[in-house]
Amino acid sequence: MSTSLSARLLDALGDDRKHTALVVQARYQPVGGEGNVVMPPTFPVDKNEKDLTKKYVVADRLVDGERVGTVTIDQEQSQSNRLEEALRDARDGGRLTLPMFELRTKTSRGEIRLTSLDFPHRYADAYLRDSTIGGVRFDQSAIGERLRAVSVTDVRPLFEREPLSLVLGAWDSHRKGRWPKFARLYTATMYGVAPCFTARRGGRLDPQNLTGSVDDKTKAENHWKFVADGEKKKGGKLSEIGHGNIAPNPVPGGATVREIRRIASISFAGLERLRFGDASAEACVAGRATLAALTLVGDRLAFGRPSVWLRSGCDLAKASETVGLELPGGGVDELEVSVREALDAYHELRDEAGRLGVPMADDTIEVTPIPSLQQAIEFAFAQSAADEE
Numbered sequence: 498m499s500t501s502l503s504a505r506l507l508d509a510l511g512d513d514r515k516h517t518a519l520v521v522q523a524r525y526q527p528v529g530g531e532g533n534v535v536m537p538p539t540f541p542v543d544k545n546e547k548d549l550t551k552k553y554v555v556a557d558r559l560v561d562g563e564r565v566g567t568v569t570i571d572q573e574q575s576q577s578n579r580l581e582e583a584l585r586d587a588r589d590g591g592r593l594t595l596p597m598f599e600l601r602t603k604t605s606r607g608e609i610r611l612t613s614l615d616f617p618h619r620y621a622d623a624y625l626r627d628s629t630i631g632g633v634r635f636d637q638s639a640i641g642e643r644l645r646a647v648s649v650t651d652v653r654p655l656f657e658r659e660p661l662s663l664v665l666g667a668w669d670s671h672r673k674g675r676w677p678k679f680a681r682l683y684t685a686t687m688y689g690v691a692p693c694f695t696a697r698r699g700g701r702l703d704p705q706n707l708t709g710s711v712d713d714k715t716k717a718e719n720h721w722k723f724v725a726d727g728e729k730k731k732g733g734k735l736s737e738i739g740h741g742n743i744a745p746n747p748v749p750g751g752a753t754v755r756e757i758r759r760i761a762s763i764s765f766a767g768l769e770r771l772r773f774g775d776a777s778a779e780a781c782v783a784g785r786a787t788l789a790a791l792t793l794v795g796d797r798l799a800f801g802r803p804s805v806w807l808r809s810g811c812d813l814a815k816a817s818e819t820v821g822l823e824l825p826g827g828g829v830d831e832l833e834v835s836v837r838e839a840l841d842a843y844h845e846l847r848d849e850a851g852r853l854g855v856p857m858a859d860d861t862i863e864v865t866p867i868p869s870l871q872q873a874i875e876f877a878f879a880q881s882a883a884d885e886e
Contacts, residue, residue, distance in 0.1 A: 523759040535753070649770075723735075
């Protein structure tokens with residue numbers, strides 16, 4: 498192979514492999530420096546819960562051999578979604594060759610677009626099931642039937658049309674019958690070490706100090722009527738339609754942390770479990786190496802930059818990072834990998850796999866939602882009708 502990364506991935510996934518995984522180990526600080534507040538993701542809690550820190554995912558971990566409190570900064574599912582978004586953008590920009598399903602449809606608010614890299618359940622998603630190709634329901638189409646034929650002993654249909662389902666995980670749980678489950682082989686998470694939770698108050702000051710009420714808060718975008726203080730009312734406060742003051746109330750205040758760590762890995766043992774039917778052993782290794790390289794491309798596109806923005810209040814600067822091939826026992830043979838190098842290795846390996854009899858497509862298959870799905874999409878995007886007085 499012409500690039501050293503391609504050769505190293507082939508060797509790392511060969512019969513005599515010495516490595517356990519392709520890993521990324523990174524450390525971050527909030528932009529602005531150590532001690533700046535970072536906002537972890539929040540999750541629903543009981544409505545009567547007074548402790549706002551319960552909205553965060555907090556757990557003890559072993560960090561450098563010591564038991565330390567941590568707070569989740571980004572979960573596995575979210576990390577995978579960021580990888581998919583980065584790959585979609587790279588493909589749209591012409592940097593990446595990758596097969597794709599694409600659903601486009603018009604709504605009252607304009608056209609929407611969903612792709613293979615947006616569908617929550619990937620190849621097994623209901624958006625595909627409830628769409629057509631050339632007027633034929635997806636599952637009955639030639640492509641749909643080929644995907645339905647995928648098995649744990651022959652993953653070539655997914656490799657050809659939906660390769661990320663093989664590394665990010667997929668399970669067809671919405672169709673009758675027993676379908677194969679493909680486990681997540683790429684795992685990644687970010688957590689803050691030794692969090693100190695902070696408190697804050699959220700409110701709003703109206704520039705005109707408006708007071709009073711509204712006759713019907715559901716008319717916010719239409720013909721609501723003002724009700725002065727003291728008049729009989731039943732609709733709601735002005736604050737419920739965006740006017741008036743809101744007294745400061747307790748809201749999740751985020752945390753300061755010693756540091757933020759990111760750990761990502763692509764399991765080589767998991768890749769070895771993927772079988773390619775009657776393809777040669779050499780072709781199987783090339784196929785697995787292609788999947789590893791594709792995942793590495795997504796990881797580098799999403800997290801290879803000096804900083805990463807996860808959500809409001811969670812802008813993180815990278816302090817250090819190691820990318821490499823993990824050895825048994827935890828040692829790492831480091832790799833210097835740029836986005837360009839990862840892309841080149843992926844394209845080389847996919848071409849090699851195709852030459853050996855395990856091809857991957859590069860086209861876009863357009864799908865059209867069935868009428869019922871179209872109606873559901875339209876309903877979701879339609880503006881609320883004005884209430885008649």
